[in-house]
Amino acid sequence: MNTTIDFENNDDLAFFGKVNASISHELKNILAIISEAAGLLQDLTEMMSRGQKIELEMLKTCSQDIVEEIQRGFTTIKQMNKFSHSVDAPLKSVNIIEVIDLMINLAGFLSFASKIRFDLPQDGASTVSTCPFRLQNLVYHTLVFAFKSVGVDGKIEIAVHRETNGSARIAFSGLGILGKQPFPSEETKKIAKSIGAEIRMAENSQAIDILVPQYSKNSV
Amino acid sequence: MSNENKIKLLMVDDEVKFLESISKRLALKGFDVIAASNGEEAIASAENDFFDVAVVDFQMPGMDGAQVLKTLKERHQYLEIIMLTGHATVDSAVECTKLGAFKFLEKPYDFENLVKTIQEAYEARLKKKFEHNQKRMDEIQKLSISSSPLGLLRALARLDDKEK
Numbered sequence: 552m553n554t555t556i557d558f559e560n561n562d563d564l565a566f567f568g569k570v571n572a573s574i575s576h577e578l579k580n581i582l583a584i585i586s587e588a589a590g591l592l593q594d595l596t597e598m599m600s601r602g603q604k605i606e607l608e609m610l611k612t613c614s615q616d617i618v619e620e621i622q623r624g625f626t627t628i629k630q631m632n633k634f635s636h637s638v639d640a641p642l643k644s645v646n647i648i649e650v651i652d653l654m655i656n657l658a659g660f661l662s663f664a665s666k667i668r669f670d671l672p673q674d675g676a677s678t679v680s681t682c683p684f685r686l687q688n689l690v691y692h693t694l695v696f697a698f699k700s701v702g703v704d705g706k707i708e709i710a711v712h713r714e715t716n717g718s719a720r721i722a723f724s725g726l727g728i729l730g731k732q733p734f735p736s737e738e739t740k741k742i743a744k745s746i747g748a749e750i751r752m753a754e755n756s757q758a759i760d761i762l763v764p765q766y767s768k769n770s771v
Numbered sequence: 772m773s774n775e776n777k778i779k780l781l782m783v784d785d786e787v788k789f790l791e792s793i794s795k796r797l798a799l800k801g802f803d804v805i806a807a808s809n810g811e812e813a814i815a816s817a818e819n820d821f822f823d824v825a826v827v828d829f830q831m832p833g834m835d836g837a838q839v840l841k842t843l844k845e846r847h848q849y850l851e852i853i854m855l856t857g858h859a860t861v862d863s864a865v866e867c868t869k870l871g872a873f874k875f876l877e878k879p880y881d882f883e884n885l886v887k888t889i890q891e892a893y894e895a896r897l898k899k900k901f902e903h904n905q906k907r908m909d910e911i912q913k914l915s916i917s918s919s920p921l922g923l924l925r926a927l928a929r930l931d932d933k934e935k
Contacts, residue, residue, distance in 0.1 A: 576830070
């Protein structure tokens, strides 16, 4: 088994690049909000220094926006850091809930992202031994497909179940028929195969199950 | 200054906080600003109100900036539109230029530069309107000699139709 993710593999590199680009876009949005709020604050203070009456509420809103956006920036950077470190080890014990949560957040930066309801597993068991980066890639690809199938006003549901053979089943439901495209694509199949995961699509195309084996050996 | 004398601006961005702050700043600079947080809202606002200039975010969920630009330009050909983008690419800039955008600015931009660009866009709109009026006068002159009063009215209606 390789000890690193093979970035000569274009699919891996493309995914890494795509996610980082959307993170940088999000960070730029955050900075744009901070920049405008700070600019407005400056304009208001200048007006006050000229003796003009300014509503205190406006100043409060501006500073509150700055504080909230800085917090949003920190959260985004934390997610970016977590994603970047997912290439550190090709095989490790992974909390599937954390992977899904991270991918929901990162895919949420896409302009066509729809709403998601994520149900935490009742049994609490959610650990698998797999390649975290490839599992992320698989979940992200599925989320992108799901978003496109319901549109920005739609809502998809995700749940995680533990199967009797120990594998984890990530269930995507509530999928729609908008912009219908074949799923899984060849690329998605390849990613699934590399970690020994299986993709099952419901006959009506409105649900997808991803079965991730408890142990993915020699997968990368 | 009364609102009648102000440049009427349509500001379109899905980042609500950004939209609120920039709208307030532009209002403090003397613009009459109406904010819309998505493409559909922007198009509806332009149908119900009169605008000199629109500033539109390129990347928005649902109807994206390019679609908004195209629709607004089709329906209000003298409205000048400035596109804002998080990450400018040559392709997106070319696309917007082809669709008739006045300018393409990348975020974060210099606020004073945005103000200047809006003023330039407004001047471009005035110039186009002046040219239209000039054309209208020429048409009246020509038709007053050769056409019936009804023909003259019809020709003017055709010209005015273009200036929505």
